[in-house]
Amino acid sequence: MYLYMNGEMVREEEARISPFDHGFLYGMGLFETFRVYEGHPFLLVDHLERLNSSLEMIGIRKSLNKDEVIQVLKLLLKKNRLTNAYIRLNVSAGVGAVGLPVEPYEHANVMMFVKPLPEAGGPTEKEAQFLKLSRNTPEGPLRLKSHHYMNNLLAKKEIENRTDVEGIFLTEDGWIAEGIVSNIFWVIDNQLFTPDLGTGILNGITRSFIKELASKKGIQVKEGFYKTDVLNTATEVFVTNSIQEIVAISKVDSLVFPGVKGELFRMLHQAYQMYTNSLWSRKEIN
Template sequence: MIVYLNGQFIEKEKAMISPFDHGYLYGLGIFETIPTYSGHPFLLDDHLERLNEGLKELRIRASITRKKALDIIQELCRRNGLPDSSVRLNVSAGLGEMGMQIEPYHRPTIFVFQRPFKRLHAMKEKEAVLLTLPRNTPETGKRLKSHHFLNNVAAKWEMGSNGEQEGIFLTKEGHLAEGIVSNFFWVKEGTIFTPCLQTGILDGVTRRFIMKLAERLHIPVQEGYFFPEELDHAEEIFLTNSIIEIAPVRKMGDRFYPGIRGKYVRTLWEEYQRYSSYLWSAKALSV
């Protein structure tokens, strides 16, 4: 497998990063996971926008342009023979002085690799399970897709290795938040509901896209603070992220839901398939 590291395409076994990188010492880094379909990175502009905003927040003086990202991704697809893949783009702070650094970082480490991704031709159902571990609060004003991932990892420890289940975080106040690796939606009386960003959830790229699709389909979406009791009368529940795309929930607690037979999740999934082969940005749905 060929990877990209600081301007070079090399075999993964030869990729080495200094242990003095502040991405390693202090977890200062941002990443994005981007699906490629036939070599096309879906919603690339949205991923890069979030990545670059996160880098500014961490005082990492780097900006990944669309051209640079596209050149790297397409070359990896070519060299590895993986036009359909999950690409992970990582930017860490790079070398710095020992101790916590106040000054901006000017020599970031840029590391990109991909994994095979076999796209499903049908949705895959999940079981949603409420976690006992609460969602931590963001380290800064909003949640970054950063290398600070212990809360998610600890939640996975709680859940175990069952790939058909997804753990759902509550905030310390008891509000519904998000999945371990997904955003969380439900449908009631023709409206799609989802926790608001103020609960401390990640501003998911696929989450944004689904909300844009719903707007285009004239389906109302309501964000807010919700307790788990709100799900007692939910008609459909589904999860989203860049790799699972849209995963309908068939069971949560002692309640069962339509899963792949759900009217709204089916409509959204069909629209997702329609656009996923070419869109650079969810903003294109507004024009």
Template sequence: MYIYLNGVIVHQSEASISPFDHGYLYGLGVFETFRTYGGHPFLLKDHLSRLKKGLKALNIEWDIKEAEIKKIVSTLLRNNGWEDAYCRLNVSGGPGEIGLQTAPYEDATTILFQKELPPSRPLREKEGVFLRLRRSTPEIDERLKSHHYLNNLAAKREIGPSHDREGIFLTGGGHICEGITSNIFWIKEGAIYTPSIETGLLNGITRQFILAMAKSLQMPVHEGLYRESDLESASEVFFTNSVQEVVPVNRIGNRTFEGREGRFVRLLHEHYQKYVTYLDSIEEMKEGNAHATND
């Protein structure tokens, strides 16, 4: 597999970083995962916007343009012989002196690698499992998609290696927060519910896209503080992330849900697929829907 590392395309066997990289020593870095569909990096503009916001919070200087990232993605796809792929863009503080640094990081390490995916993914159900482990609080005011992943790793170890189960974090105060690698939604009487950012969740790009798409479909949307009992009257539950898209839930504990047969899960999944081969940002979808309404 070929990867991008600090300005060059290299085979993975030739890639190396400094042992003094502060991403390795202190976890100073953020990353984004996104998918390509027929070679198109879906919602790349939004992923880069969140990445740059996180880098600013970590005081890491980085200025690679969207057009350059698209070129790198295309080059890697061509070299690897793929069209549909998982992409991870990783930026760390780069090498520095030993010790905690307060000055800006000016020599960031940038890595972009891919993993082949099938061209289409049918709706695949998962079981939801409420975790004993609670969600850690964000490192700063808002949770970053950072290298600090021990809380997620410990949660995954709690539920085991099965790909058919997803853990559900509660906050320290007992509110539903998010999945181990996903955001969570549920449906009640035609309305969509999801925990608010106040819970300390990662504000996923797919989460934002689903909320915008639900509004365009004129579905009532509610974000707030919810407890386990709020799921008891839900008809549908689903997880979202940028690689697995919309993942219907068929069971949580003794409670069963409609899973892949759920009307709204299927509706959202179908509409999601309409955009994946060309959309660069959520704002483009909003503008397009606004124009369609005006017409």
């Protein structure tokens, strides 16, 4: 496979970064993962807005615009002969002296790589379990999609290599937070609930899209701080991320849910599929 790195297309086995890149030394790097459907980068504008805002927040002087990313993406897809793909767009701080600088980073490393994906299929479901490991608090005022992933990696060890299970974090205070690689939603009395950003979760792009989509469908969305017993009265549960889309949950620990048979899940999943080949931002939902 070929990847893009700082203006060049290189074979993945030939890609190199310096050991003095602060993205490696200190975790000063950010990334976005998104999905391409038949050549269309779904919600690309939303991903770039989050990335650019986060880069400014941590002092990496780099901003990526839609046109340049599309140009690179087209070349990358063509080079790898793909039309449906997983994309990771990564920006690291770049080379710096050993130590903790306070000045902005001026020479970021930009990388984009792809993995093939099949065409989008029908609805899918998993089981879920609450993790013993607590969700760590964000490194700054809010959680960024950064290189700091040890908490997620350690959590993944709890569920081992099972691909049919998602682990759900709780905060140290016992609030429902998010999945290892997802945001979580549930349904009570035909209303949609999801944890508040104040729990320290990532403001997922698909999370925001689902909230907007549900609102357009006349479904009230509530965000707050919830303990695990709230699921005792829930009628549906699902999780979201940009690659897996919406995944129905059939079981959380001992609680059983309808999974892909859930009415609200099915409606949202069907609506989601209508937009994947055309939408640039959730703001375009009509």
